[in-house]
Amino acid sequence: MSLLNQRLREVHHLLSRKELSVTELVDASFKRIAETEERIGAFLTLDEEGARNTARQLDEGSAEGAGLLYGLPVGIKDNIVTEGLRTTCASKFLANYNPIYDATVVTKLKEARTVTVGKLNMDEFAMGGSNENSAFHTTRNPWDTDRVPGGSSGGSAAAVAAGQVYFALGSDTGGSIRQPAAYCGVVGLKPTYGLVSRFGLVAFASSLDQIGPITKNVEDAAFALQAIAGHDERDSTSANVEIPDYAAALTGEVKGMRIGVPKEYLGKGIDPKVKERVLEALKTFESLGAVWEEISLPHTEYAVATYYLLASSEASSNLARFDGVRYGVRADNPENLLDLYRRSRSEGFGNEVKRRIMLGTYALSSGYYDAYYKKAQQVRTLIKRDFDQAFEKYDLIIGPTAPTTAFRIGEQVNDPLTMYLNDICTIPVSLAGVPAISIPCGLADGLPVGLQIIGKPFDEASVLRAAHAFESHTDHHKLRPAL
Template sequence: MSLLQGRLHDIHSQLTKGELSVVDLVQESLSQIQSTDEKVKAFLHVGEEQAVEHAKQLDEQLQGAAQRGLLFGLPAGIKDNIVTQGMRTTCASRFLENYDPIYDASVVKKLKDAQAVAIGKLNLDEFAMGGSNENSAFQTTRNPWNLDYVPGGSSGGSAASVAAGQVYFSLGSDTGGSIRQPAAYCGVVGLKPTYGLVSRFGLVAFASSLDQIGPITKNVEDAAYVMQAIAGHDDRDSTSAHVDIPDYLSALSGDVKGLKIGVPKEYLGEGIDPQVKEAVLAALKVYEQMGAQWEEVSLPHTEYAVAAYYLLASSEASSNLARYDGVRYGIRSDQAENLMELYTKSRSEGFGPEVKRRIMLGTYALSSGYYDAYYLKAQKVRTLIKQDFDQVFEKYDVIMGPTAPTTAFKIGSQINDPLTMYLNDICTIPINLAGLPAISIPCGHVDGLPVGLQVIGKAFDEANVLRVAHAFEQQTDFHKQRPTL
């Protein structure tokens, strides 16, 4: 068995006893990447020399009495829209293919403080816009469970790398489901924290009121470890919340007796694959056997979530991506003869079709005469969606349903149908609009492809979300199943 498939406690024990070195872990990661990434294509950049050098420094600390971080020595992958000093950050876009950041994102700094080892940068849909990884300007990541299928997106590289055993854990970003949906497709655990719990400083902005960084791991316990390391207030992020960070690990009691679960009828209705629904209902039976109760509830404004999201997210993207003009950084067209041509040609050459589509939609929604009709109305719908969740949480501890309406789809099957692609996020988008925490955990398989169960919690109640998800893992072995490459 790969060293990277072991439990964190076991790895720490072996490191402490001298049975294992950090260099061993890093070399195992690099070896796994070398042997599998030609098929999976999860990585855009591997920082081999930096990783090995960092591992040697950590091994020197092992010899002394130095305090060790939570994630000491563990190889980690970083989604390529999170900036890393000394490691190129491209957002999987031609526009930034030559961008070398001069600073680390706050989460990267926190991982370094926890003494994890950054192995490299992971593929995504360009500027995190997409749900299949097919919108990357450089390559299409493949699902390790079946290489003909997508890994999901936009954090497809982050999920695929963990599923393929290339890294111990990874970081992704979630704007409308971009951590949870690929985690479901790849049979791993993906946690989208409450908006404001994890700093966005150094995350290349897509939609600033929706984006959130979170972990993708092999199991819920590891997600708790990573959250312990990356959560907390950051003065450099104006949206960062001032909240106390609990001990997430101590919450993993395995006990859910008396838990009240709300299951939205909208998440199990039209458009949900019958076999996915069956897997979710089977998971709910497991919770019943543990002493929890579930009832059908309603989130009536769910049907408007996708429309509201794509108006709001595209509007914010239009604003955030205005800085890419060919002047300050990124590529610059050499075909321009004046300033206006420099803007238009640089953006035309640098951005891919999906990014252009969203910029155009967002610019239209924000334009004079349409702002009230589209953007303002979408904001009002967002408020109604949040109120739906607030009302359900008055009676229930958590909300559950499928993470995605189907399992992973074949590469190329939906790329020319944007509307169908957008509807794949129907179960995840409302959570981002409401700013709530949610986790996707494996709960079954359909035709050899994983199914994800989504557990949604109250704002800043990650400890409870992790507890509920962990309890399910204690009764099942879906999280232990790995693809064969």
């Protein structure tokens, strides 16, 4: 078995005693990338030289006091800035952008002494659910290379599923960590809004964006979250809460836990085979002593419309910074400043980004603000109340991560609305700001199905505990694509 598929504690044991060098582990990562990358295309930028230098420095230094992430090869989604390492957001606009500082999560991973292998593909500016909106290439699903890996963190999920990196960071605005994790048969955790600093995450929709890990199993997710969570004075929306010991929550014990299963997540539009896997997973929880009941989150059907109005509005404002003045694309021979803005933006942005900027600008424009933007913010309140009320009675909410398994490349590309509906089970969770994990719960027609476990605000510990208990009693997470 590849070193990158071995359990973290085993790898750590070898690394910390110097029975295995970081260089050997990084070699294994680049060897696997060489074998698979032509078929998968998970990366936008590889940093072999930088990774090998870091590995050598770690090998020359002491492993004393090494944390669990010491020496692990990791991949970073390309909307998280890395000093001196090209960061494009998969946009032509930033094709040559070289960040001058590290995102806080990158600094934290460096402090944990991980090794950054490269930057991972995504939908342009994180807008999309298939990776087809990358301006550079479409990443392929390791389970079936004719299918999408999901998105927007599709490169992150595909790289972990293909065993190219030990784990990866992604970002989630409406499902962009959880949905690709589900499609690629790996674990993806979206923390509570505010748990992880967004300093250095290129902003898409600021009231929703959150960084989280994509890993092969729940234990790794707990370790990775431990490393990146916490208040950051550079992000005024990061929450000042105490960070618990997440690994300590992995007791395998879910006896007496109360689980609500929203009927809206298993109704219309959900593939019957996906539903079957979810119901089987609920039986597993039942056998472990948890109790589940059907509940209703009555405003679920309004979530997608609410999300697209709010996220696009915020995006239209956030992406105003791409003006061709300080970095990025600048149009040739502008007639005047206005022409410079217009043409630089039009040359640099792809179709979906323009569409969302247009939608958001419209929703915020004079005469339509109350009807669209404010209305959507009010409906967001109702959606959040659904969750607040459910969590008065239940510890967790469980359902599918996505209504179907991975679709074929090109299948939905001309139909934005259908594409948006793939996020029906993840978007309400993002709007409520609560934490959720997607874990593998079996296959449907040979493709992975994701189980979504949703928790109370800042109760990642319970989410991880339940996910880990499920994993400990099933083998779904051990399935790997035949590449």
